[in-house]
Amino acid sequence: AQSVTQPDIHITVSEGASLELRCNYSYGATPYLFWYVQSPGQGLQLLLKYFSGDTLVQGIKGFEAEFKRSQSSFNLRKPSVHWSDAAEYFCAGRKAAGNKLTFGGGTRVLVKP
Amino acid sequence: DTAVSQTPKYLVTQMGNDKSIKCEQNLGHDTMYWYKQDSKKFLKIMFSYNNKELIINETVPNRFSPKSPDKAHLNLHINSLELGDSAVYFCASSHGAGGARNQPQHFGDGTRLSIL
Numbered sequence: 001a002q003s004v005t006q007p008d009i010h011i012t013v014s015e016g017a018s019l020e021l022r023c024n025y026s027y028g029a030t031p032y033l034f035w036y037v038q039s040p041g042q043g044l045q046l047l048l049k050y051f052s053g054d055t056l057v058q059g060i061k062g063f064e065a066e067f068k069r070s071q072s073s074f075n076l077r078k079p080s081v082h083w084s085d086a087a088e089y090f091c092a093g094r095k096a097a098g099n100k101l102t103f104g105g106g107t108r109v110l111v112k113p
Numbered sequence: 114d115t116a117v118s119q120t121p122k123y124l125v126t127q128m129g130n131d132k133s134i135k136c137e138q139n140l141g142h143d144t145m146y147w148y149k150q151d152s153k154k155f156l157k158i159m160f161s162y163n164n165k166e167l168i169i170n171e172t173v174p175n176r177f178s179p180k181s182p183d184k185a186h187l188n189l190h191i192n193s194l195e196l197g198d199s200a201v202y203f204c205a206s207s208h209g210a211g212g213a214r215n216q217p218q219h220f221g222d223g224t225r226l227s228i229l
Contacts (some may be wrong), residue, residue: 034217038154043117043203043222090152099144099207100169102219103156 002027004093004106013081014112021076021107022085023091031093033074034101038088047089050074051096056069061085086111116140117221119204125227126194133190134224136204139202144168145187146205150198156203161186191226199228 003026013019025031032051037043048059055067065076074091091104117138126132138145146169147159162181176192187206191198195198201223208216 002156022212036220044205044220048217049217092156099146099161099163099209100158101146101148101205102158106156107153108154 001094002031002095002102004091004102004104005088006089006107008103008107010108010110012110012112015083016080018087019076019078019081019109021089021091021109023074023076023104024072025074025091025093026072027093027095028048029096030069032096033065033067034077035059035063035074036092037061038091039105040087044090047076061102081109081111083113085109086089116199117204117206117219119202119221119224121224122222125226125229127229128194128195128196130191132194132226133188133192134202134204134226135188136221137186138206138219139176139185140206140219142206142208142216143184144207144209145181145184146207147187147189148203148205150201150203150223152200160187160189170229176191191209194228196228198210199226201225 005024005030027078034049049062050067068098088106090106119136144163146161150156157175160179165181181187182208199201203223204221206219
């Protein structure tokens with residue numbers, strides 16, 4: 001069965017420090033992968049997506065993610081975190097020929113001043 | 114100019130009641146979805162419609178009935194509400210059944226349902 005796993009439930013990072021959120025996937029073939037962000041009380045906003053091609057993808061708000069087939073990972077990174085980046089982050093995947101998005105459990109990011 | 118809009122944003126009601134949540138998208142998408150986010154923030158798909166036709170129906174109690182009057186709308190009706198139905202329900206939309214056109218799903222802001 002397809003699955004997406006986010007090993008870290010919480011991450012605390014100081015403002016200005018770098019951030020990396022982990023995501024691992026388990027699919028029969030390379031899935032389409034996404035990162036979404038959910039601010040408190042808000043909906044989900046798409047940060048970036050990977051379908052094929054260049055394994056380093058750039059997103060909005062200064063985020064990027066790297067697809068690594070050998071590690072079945074799609075980790076999200078940001079070089080310098082801002083206080084407004086405090087939110088819940090979700091990795092999600094789906095089969096190339098499917099509609100059903102499978103979400104990871106989410107990682108809550110707290111930003112210290 | 115809201116892309117995916119859900120109403121109401123908050124819904125507080127008693128056990129046993131019947132309620133509906135509405136969703137509309139103005140993105141020209143032909144596929145719409147309902148997701149449930151539980152108290153632990155876990156998100157799971159419930160239903161998906163493509164051009165008014167049901168294409169995904171996960172293991173959801175039959176008290177939940179989606180209805181798509183046209184491809185821009187997908188409503189969710191819930192009968193005989195139970196305490197366990199308390200959650201945030203998200204509507205989403207995208208292009209293409211079968212993942213065509215490599216398009217991501219766009220989400221609404223959610224409807225927070227609280228059962229007393």
